[in-house]
Amino acid sequence: MAVYTEVSDEGLIAFVADYGIGEVLSCKGIAEGVENSNFLLTTSSGLFILTLYEKRVNPADLPFFLGLLDHLAASGVPCPVPVRGRDGQALRRLSGRPAVIVSFLAGMWPRRITPEHCADVGRGLAEFHVAGSDFEMTRKNDLSLPDWRPLFERSHDRADEVMSGLGDKLEMELVGLETGWPEDLPSGVIHADLFPDNVFFRGGHLSGIIDFYFACTDAYAYDIAICLNAWCFEVDGSFNITKARRMLGNYRKVRELTDAELMALPVLAKGAAMRFLLTRLYDWLNTPVDALVTRKDPLEYWRKLRFHGRVEGPGAYGLEL
Amino acid sequence: MAVYTEVSDEGLIAFVADYGIGEVLSCKGIAEGVENSNFLLTTSSGLFILTLYEKRVNPADLPFFLGLLDHLAASGVPCPVPVRGRDGQALRRLSGRPAVIVSFLAGMWPRRITPEHCADVGRGLAEFHVAGSDFEMTRKNDLSLPDWRPLFERSHDRADEVMSGLGDKLEMELVGLETGWPEDLPSGVIHADLFPDNVFFRGGHLSGIIDFYFACTDAYAYDIAICLNAWCFEVDGSFNITKARRMLGNYRKVRELTDAELMALPVLAKGAAMRFLLTRLYDWLNTPVDALVTRKDPLEYWRKLRFHGRVEGPGAYGLEL
Numbered sequence: 030m031a032v033y034t035e036v037s038d039e040g041l042i043a044f045v046a047d048y049g050i051g052e053v054l055s056c057k058g059i060a061e062g063v064e065n066s067n068f069l070l071t072t073s074s075g076l077f078i079l080t081l082y083e084k085r086v087n088p089a090d091l092p093f094f095l096g097l098l099d100h101l102a103a104s105g106v107p108c109p110v111p112v113r114g115r116d117g118q119a120l121r122r123l124s125g126r127p128a129v130i131v132s133f134l135a136g137m138w139p140r141r142i143t144p145e146h147c148a149d150v151g152r153g154l155a156e157f158h159v160a161g162s163d164f165e166m167t168r169k170n171d172l173s174l175p176d177w178r179p180l181f182e183r184s185h186d187r188a189d190e191v192m193s194g195l196g197d198k199l200e201m202e203l204v205g206l207e208t209g210w211p212e213d214l215p216s217g218v219i220h221a222d223l224f225p226d227n228v229f230f231r232g233g234h235l236s237g238i239i240d241f242y243f244a245c246t247d248a249y250a251y252d253i254a255i256c257l258n259a260w261c262f263e264v265d266g267s268f269n270i271t272k273a274r275r276m277l278g279n280y281r282k283v284r285e286l287t288d289a290e291l292m293a294l295p296v297l298a299k300g301a302a303m304r305f306l307l308t309r310l311y312d313w314l315n316t317p318v319d320a321l322v323t324r325k326d327p328l329e330y331w332r333k334l335r336f337h338g339r340v341e342g343p344g345a346y347g348l349e350l
Numbered sequence: 351m352a353v354y355t356e357v358s359d360e361g362l363i364a365f366v367a368d369y370g371i372g373e374v375l376s377c378k379g380i381a382e383g384v385e386n387s388n389f390l391l392t393t394s395s396g397l398f399i400l401t402l403y404e405k406r407v408n409p410a411d412l413p414f415f416l417g418l419l420d421h422l423a424a425s426g427v428p429c430p431v432p433v434r435g436r437d438g439q440a441l442r443r444l445s446g447r448p449a450v451i452v453s454f455l456a457g458m459w460p461r462r463i464t465p466e467h468c469a470d471v472g473r474g475l476a477e478f479h480v481a482g483s484d485f486e487m488t489r490k491n492d493l494s495l496p497d498w499r500p501l502f503e504r505s506h507d508r509a510d511e512v513m514s515g516l517g518d519k520l521e522m523e524l525v526g527l528e529t530g531w532p533e534d535l536p537s538g539v540i541h542a543d544l545f546p547d548n549v550f551f552r553g554g555h556l557s558g559i560i561d562f563y564f565a566c567t568d569a570y571a572y573d574i575a576i577c578l579n580a581w582c583f584e585v586d587g588s589f590n591i592t593k594a595r596r597m598l599g600n601y602r603k604v605r606e607l608t609d610a611e612l613m614a615l616p617v618l619a620k621g622a623a624m625r626f627l628l629t630r631l632y633d634w635l636n637t638p639v640d641a642l643v644t645r646k647d648p649l650e651y652w653r654k655l656r657f658h659g660r661v662e663g664p665g666a667y668g669l670e671l
Binding site: 076 | 353356359373374376377380382390392397455456457460550553
């Protein structure tokens with residue numbers, strides 16, 4: 030669930046009075062999401078999302094995130110648009126937290142992924158990459174290759190609690206990634222967390238992309254690799270090449286991949302699996318079983334990592350080379 | 351938090367198609383509430399609340415609850431109105447649970463209670479009692495005097511974990527309530543859980559009453575006693591007689607209290623405190639410290655019980671007799 034900070038009725042009414050969005054009609058905490066406190070705010074002029082930024086977001090990053098949303102929305106990406114107060118500022122404070130109001134996006138995230146969803150995600154991701162390519166701010170990816178080893182060290186001693194031998198296996202895979210990680214791939218703003226619960230669909234088509242709080246400057250193909258992992262595996266762990274083909278094929282209709290990007294996909298997909306494996310592993314080992322947040326199985330990403338380790342080349346993803 | 355059951359996008363679209371409320375635009379789980387799963391549903395025709403009934407609600411009671419909402423709404427009480435499907439039925443099924451869609455109510459519940467809120471609650475409660483007086487269905491209060499002893503027995507042995515001597519003290523108070531409980535007071539449908547988070551205000555005035563899932567047939571004055579406890583004590587434990595006077599005074603403008611009701615108020619208020627004390631005590635002793643649901647302090651209600659035990663008569667509540 031995702032309401033960590035209480036918002037008082039009086040505090041909210043005073044807060045909203047600094048905008049030109051009418052009278053507050055209601056404000057309900059949203060149960061989804063794990064990073065920030067999110068509320069569905071209804072006013073006499075419509076629906077909005079109110080977000081209070083909690084500790085896991087660095088306040089210094091907020092101008093990047095909000096500037097990115099403005100930039101993307103102006104380029105036609107269906108993302109939340111920050112609403113500015115009467116003084117022109119979008120980033121404000123409420124209940125002692127940095128807070129913003131953004132536009133509401135219609136749609137629901139898909140629980141059962143179809144190849145059509147993957148096709149739309151491929152196109153949407155490419156359009157996002159193209160739209161962000163002239164965004165002038167940058168933000169370092171702080172969950173990238175150099176960050177994995179320190180993250181791993183925090184779980185290394187206890188990794189075998191999750192699966193016998195996992196610590197040694199991860200050590201070996203990390204060395205492999207550290208020696209074989211591609212450099213100088215085309216880069217720009219990536220979403221870095223484009224999981225199904227961050228993509229809305231309406232009438233069978235992509236209607237919104239949300240949750241840009243991992244967005245950063247990194248290789249575009251790494252973002253594709255994250256999506257391959259998040260969208261193209263079945264619940265039973267098998268890789269669905271049809272979904273991958275639709276995703277990558279539609280991506281390439283909007284933004285062509287270089288040969289270097291194509292060849293790098295297997296190692297990027299392994300790295301993307303490592304990144305989510307390591308954060309899930311840490312959370313798994315450090316979250317009480319009956320805590321507020323549902324723990325996600327790190328081994329799901331171990332199996333994905335192994336899949337990419339066995340593929341012979343980018344053809345395994347249904348790519349026509 | 352209050353989303354125990356996941357609703358799939360496909361399941362929801364099929365579910366909503368059985369109503370005449372347009373296309374689903376979004377559906378977000380609401381973090382508030384502890385009994386059922388609640389979602390804020392937006393469709394092309396507006397805002398609604400979708401509720402999935404979880405285990406703590408007896409399905410056999412649902413026709414009473416939904417019938418009551420229809421009856422109250424028709425009498426002008428600002429409560430959620432069940433939306434009927436194309437076949438005329440309001441009570442349906444979704445994700446394996448009994449489910450209803452009700453109208454959305456604007457407003458926010460007050461975090462800091464003022465005498466004005468109490469005045470509005472007094473009037474609203476009386477209007478609710480009058481509106482419900484010709485509702486033909488009945489439902490036994492299953493958290494009333496005869497239920498307190500078995501409930502107490504489930505916590506008796508461990509009560510002293512919360513406060514030294516609490517077990518013996520509660521035993522003594524229970525005997526007192528069992529011998530002195532008033533009979534034959536004016537009765538009808540009561541809300542039985544009219545806490546501040548179940549009352550919405552907009553522009554400083556009561557705009558909605560929600561959460562009728564403890565509603566039952568019992569003494570009206572017992573409902574008043576619950577409200578005295580829920581609305582008229584300050585955070586420091588002191589009783590605010592001004593709030594009580596405004597609440598009771600406004601109640602009596604709509605529905606006059608009989609002498610028997612007035613004289614019974616102190617014991618009813620003790621009983622109302624006992625009822626919430628016992629459920630909180632049980633939850634306190636049986637909920638893990640780091641669980642999903644916030645535990646409420648049972649001793650808050652022990653202190654309220656003791657307050658009512660010391661008063662000399664209904665004049666203590668600011669009543670003009």
